[in-house]
Amino acid sequence: MGIYETLGVRPVINASGPVTRLSGNPMHPDVAAAMAEAAQLCVRIDDIQEAAGRYLAEISGAEAGYVTTGAAAGLALSAAAAIARFDVAAMDRLPDTAGLPNEIVIQRAHVTDYSHALRLPGAKLVEVGYVGYPGQGVTWPWDVESAITERTAALAFSIGSAKGIVSLAEMAAIAHRHDLPLIVDAAASLPPRENLRRFIAEGADLVTFSGGKMIGGPQASGLLLGRADLIESVALQQQDMDVYPETWPWRQRYLESGRLPGPPHHGIGRPMKVGKEEIVGLVVALRRFMTRDLEAERRDQQVQLELIIDALRDLPGVAPGLLDDSAAPRPYPTAIIRLDERRLERSAESIVNQLAEEDPPVAVSQNFLDRRALGLVATTLRPGEAEIVAARLKEVLSH
Numbered sequence: 001m002g003i004y005e006t007l008g009v010r011p012v013i014n015a016s017g018p019v020t021r022l023s024g025n026p027m028h029p030d031v032a033a034a035m036a037e038a039a040q041l042c043v044r045i046d047d048i049q050e051a052a053g054r055y056l057a058e059i060s061g062a063e064a065g066y067v068t069t070g071a072a073a074g075l076a077l078s079a080a081a082a083i084a085r086f087d088v089a090a091m092d093r094l095p096d097t098a099g100l101p102n103e104i105v106i107q108r109a110h111v112t113d114y115s116h117a118l119r120l121p122g123a124k125l126v127e128v129g130y131v132g133y134p135g136q137g138v139t140w141p142w143d144v145e146s147a148i149t150e151r152t153a154a155l156a157f158s159i160g161s162a163k164g165i166v167s168l169a170e171m172a173a174i175a176h177r178h179d180l181p182l183i184v185d186a187a188a189s190l191p192p193r194e195n196l197r198r199f200i201a202e203g204a205d206l207v208t209f210s211g212g213k214m215i216g217g218p219q220a221s222g223l224l225l226g227r228a229d230l231i232e233s234v235a236l237q238q239q240d241m242d243v244y245p246e247t248w249p250w251r252q253r254y255l256e257s258g259r260l261p262g263p264p265h266h267g268i269g270r271p272m273k274v275g276k277e278e279i280v281g282l283v284v285a286l287r288r289f290m291t292r293d294l295e296a297e298r299r300d301q302q303v304q305l306e307l308i309i310d311a312l313r314d315l316p317g318v319a320p321g322l323l324d325d326s327a328a329p330r331p332y333p334t335a336i337i338r339l340d341e342r343r344l345e346r347s348a349e350s351i352v353n354q355l356a357e358e359d360p361p362v363a364v365s366q367n368f369l370d371r372r373a374l375g376l377v378a379t380t381l382r383p384g385e386a387e388i389v390a391a392r393l394k395e396v397l398s399h
């Protein structure tokens with residue numbers, strides 16, 4: 001009996017990509033095997049974090065790297081580092097930021113529901129500008145600059161395709177003129193692989209990526225890349241701090257050197273602790289990611305989507321096709337199935353629900369419901385599942 005069966009839970013055929021509510025990607029056997037091996041031996045978590053951090057720095061060109069429990073945790077830890085820096089008393093007080101600079105300036109077009117994570121250590125978002133282009137709204141560099149005061153702790157930026165925004169490089173220049181760090185949410189911006197280096201090269205001080213999306217790492221993993229001093233602050237606020245000064249493995253680095261008055265206590269990052277299994281799994285997934293033939297994977301995903309499109313092509317009220325992403329490239333091919341709801345006499349949502357609730361449960365992407373369309377992504381499909389998705393869709397859309 002499979003593990004899910006023993007729990008009475010049905011696995012889902014996931015045609016919607018590595019979304020968290022559907023548990024991310026099926027994991028490559030090499031990554032799963034590395035995690036299983038790591039699970040059987042204890043290590044010092046600082047040692048393995050530092051080793052992983054050196055690897056992350058090497059592949060990104062950042063000064064330092066750190067493994068987090070996900071990109072959202074990376075945002076929270078970044079904000080904590082920007083606010084507390086090396087002040088151990090401040091670290092101990094978060095999320096109480098009374099008397100500390102705690103404002104994070106962000107363009108309104110970049111506020112997402114993940115921005116909530118930035119507020120976790122007590123930061124307050126200061127939103128500037130408008131969404132769009134002149135006549136509808138736009139953000140100018142002076143909008144950003146004029147929001148900076150002595151209460152500002154950082155600037156934040158989300159990678160996406162919003163119009164009329166101040167670019168990452170301009171945001172970095174403004175931040176650095178004021179001696180502030182720029183925190184970048186690049187969670188879903190891989191591939192292309194070049195993005196591991198790009199945002200750092202453009203001036204970001206901290207960049208967070210999801211480990212569980214296209215890298216194919218553990219679902220509860222993420223990368224944080226950036227300036228060495230900020231990553232050190234993250235590490236101090238995230239590690240287990242049940243230590244005596246005399247036996248703390250970092251006593252030389254921080255205490256004997258006089259950099260800290262004593263070891264900090266457990267920080268705001270402690271509830272986001274990372275397991276050895278996640279650290280190892282993320283490194284192994286990244287090593288694979290650096291050499292995987294991503295173009296061949298894309299072609300293979302497209303073949304699977306075309307198989308589904310072909311199966312639906314002649315159905316009345318249904319217009320399937322590949323999404324043209326030439327204007328805003330997506331990390332993977334996507335199919336969209338436009339629905340003529342009047343002709344089908346049912347809503348797109350009811351089809352999403354029927355697919356999800358019947359046997360076997362099939363999840364399609366809901367990212368195109370605003371266009372009255374179902375979305376399909378093949379990155380999370382296992383061999384043979386595209387045929388099942390095609391058959392289920394055909395059946396449900398024919399009635």
Ligand SMILES: *Cc1c(COP(=O)(O)O)cnc(C)c1O
Pocket residue numbers: 020069070071072073112114158185186187188209210211212221222
């Ligand atoms: C997925 C995502 C996140 C959260 O990433 P996790 O690794 O799941 O924590 C944050 N921001 C954006 C833009 C995302 O797409």
